[in-house]
Amino acid sequence: MTDLLANRDAWLMTNCSIARTLDVVGNRSTLLLLREASLGTRRFDDFAARVGISEPVAAARLKQLVADGLLERRPYQEPGQRTRDEYVLTDKGAQLVPVLVALRQWGDTWAADPAGPAVWLAHHDCGAEVHAVLRCAAGHDVDPDGLDVRPGPGLIRTNAE
Amino acid sequence: MTDLLANRDAWLMTNCSIARTLDVVGNRSTLLLLREASLGTRRFDDFAARVGISEPVAAARLKQLVADGLLERRPYQEPGQRTRDEYVLTDKGAQLVPVLVALRQWGDTWAADPAGPAVWLAHHDCGAEVHAVLRCAAGHDVDPDGLDVRPGPGLIRTNAE
DNA sequence: CACCTGACTTTGCTTTCTCTAAGTCAGCCG
DNA sequence: CGGCTGACTTAGAGAAAGCAAAGTCAGGTG
Numbered sequence: 397m398t399d400l401l402a403n404r405d406a407w408l409m410t411n412c413s414i415a416r417t418l419d420v421v422g423n424r425s426t427l428l429l430l431r432e433a434s435l436g437t438r439r440f441d442d443f444a445a446r447v448g449i450s451e452p453v454a455a456a457r458l459k460q461l462v463a464d465g466l467l468e469r470r471p472y473q474e475p476g477q478r479t480r481d482e483y484v485l486t487d488k489g490a491q492l493v494p495v496l497v498a499l500r501q502w503g504d505t506w507a508a509d510p511a512g513p514a515v516w517l518a519h520h521d522c523g524a525e526v527h528a529v530l531r532c533a534a535g536h537d538v539d540p541d542g543l544d545v546r547p548g549p550g551l552i553r554t555n556a557e
Numbered sequence: 558m559t560d561l562l563a564n565r566d567a568w569l570m571t572n573c574s575i576a577r578t579l580d581v582v583g584n585r586s587t588l589l590l591l592r593e594a595s596l597g598t599r600r601f602d603d604f605a606a607r608v609g610i611s612e613p614v615a616a617a618r619l620k621q622l623v624a625d626g627l628l629e630r631r632p633y634q635e636p637g638q639r640t641r642d643e644y645v646l647t648d649k650g651a652q653l654v655p656v657l658v659a660l661r662q663w664g665d666t667w668a669a670d671p672a673g674p675a676v677w678l679a680h681h682d683c684g685a686e687v688h689a690v691l692r693c694a695a696g697h698d699v700d701p702d703g704l705d706v707r708p709g710p711g712l713i714r715t716n717a718e
Numbered sequence: 719c720a721c722c723t724g725a726c727t728t729t730g731c732t733t734t735c736t737c738t739a740a741g742t743c744a745g746c747c748g
Numbered sequence: 749c750g751g752c753t754g755a756c757t758t759a760g761a762g763a764a765a766g767c768a769a770a771g772t773c774a775g776g777t778g
Binding site: 410411412413414415416417418419420422423424427428431434435488490491492493494495496497498499500501502503504505506507508509511512513514515516517518519520521522523524525526527528529530531532533534536538540541542543544545546547548549550551 | 571572573574575576577578579580581583584585588589592595596649651652653654655656657658659660661662663664665666667668669670672673674675676677678679680681682683684685686687688689690691692693694695697699701702703704705706707708709710711712
């Protein structure tokens with residue numbers, strides 16, 4: 397990260413996309429519920445139990461996730477069972493999977509049990525391990541310190557020079 | 558995400574790397590402080606002001622981030638100024654940048670101001686826009702729904718069959 | 719048609735987070 | 749050597765998030 401830092405005082409980050417994303421998924425239980433949804437959990441009780449949160453919290457978070465459009469609630473029926481509702485990831489929710497993968501790989505590296513991580517992610521088509529990586533539009537791999545911050549159209553500047 | 562779902566009830570996710578990561582950075586202010594650190598902010602007051610949190614909170618979170626090894630606190634001196642401490646990302650902290658990039662790009666897509674995002678990230682070497690993408694060890698690009706979950710060495714199974 | 723189960727909701731309480739306002743402390747500046 | 753500034757800390761209070769325990773409700777089973 398280089399350059400433009402001198403002007404950062406003149407910027408108001410009221411339109412920061414990270415902050416806006418965190419307004420939606422910025423707490424532990426929400427992200428863990430999305431983890432479960434991405435792993436295929438669909439039923440209310442399973443969400444609560446697997447995430448390790450109480451039912452009232454699970455109900456509130458799931459409701460919010462549906463309201464935000466990350467999960468869709470839809471009826472389903474197992475053979476011989478009555479109809480129920482299940483929660484499934486929408487496309488909008490699925491696009492948070494890279495966040496989950498990046499969180500997982502940081503934990504694998506820096507916070508895993510000595511025995512190793514509990515699970516790992518394989519590419520469905522070829523079986524190789526999957527990682528979140530940074531890549532530029534020109535196709536280069538990018539290091540975390542190889543990023544430049546550039547002002548975008550939604551940037552609000554203060555009236556300071 | 559396919560397969561192995563039938564057995565998920567038999568797994569205890571006590572060693573989930575996502576949960577462990579969220580134990581460290583699982584709240585809004587911590588992630589926003591890391592955003593600032595990754596953008597080059599170094600001084601206490603700037604962190605508090607740019608993230609939009611109060612000084613007591615900034616002090617507590619920064620202290621924790623140093624304790625967790627994501628930031629390093631070290632003395633520095635600007636010419637004609639007295640010595641001070643600055644906070645800079647460690648390697649451990651920098652490895653969370655993909656998480657921040659992934660959060661940013663989700664916000665750019667789903668929660669940006671109509672005018673567009675406030676900033677965008679360019680590859681320092683070539684200027685092209687940078688994204689977080691999923692890629693497998695064999696070099697394939699992976700879709701969010703092209704992931705398989707596989708049990709790892711640290712997985713704890715219950716004694717249920 | 720009484721019962722059971724899955725899926726929540728309600729209640730009451732505790733913990734955590736965050737804020738404002740004020741206080742502290744250490745160095746260079748004059 | 750007194751004041752100013754940057755960098756925090758302390759104190760007090762309100763809001764938000766979480767938990768446990770109990771209650772509700774609807775549909776399928778017997």
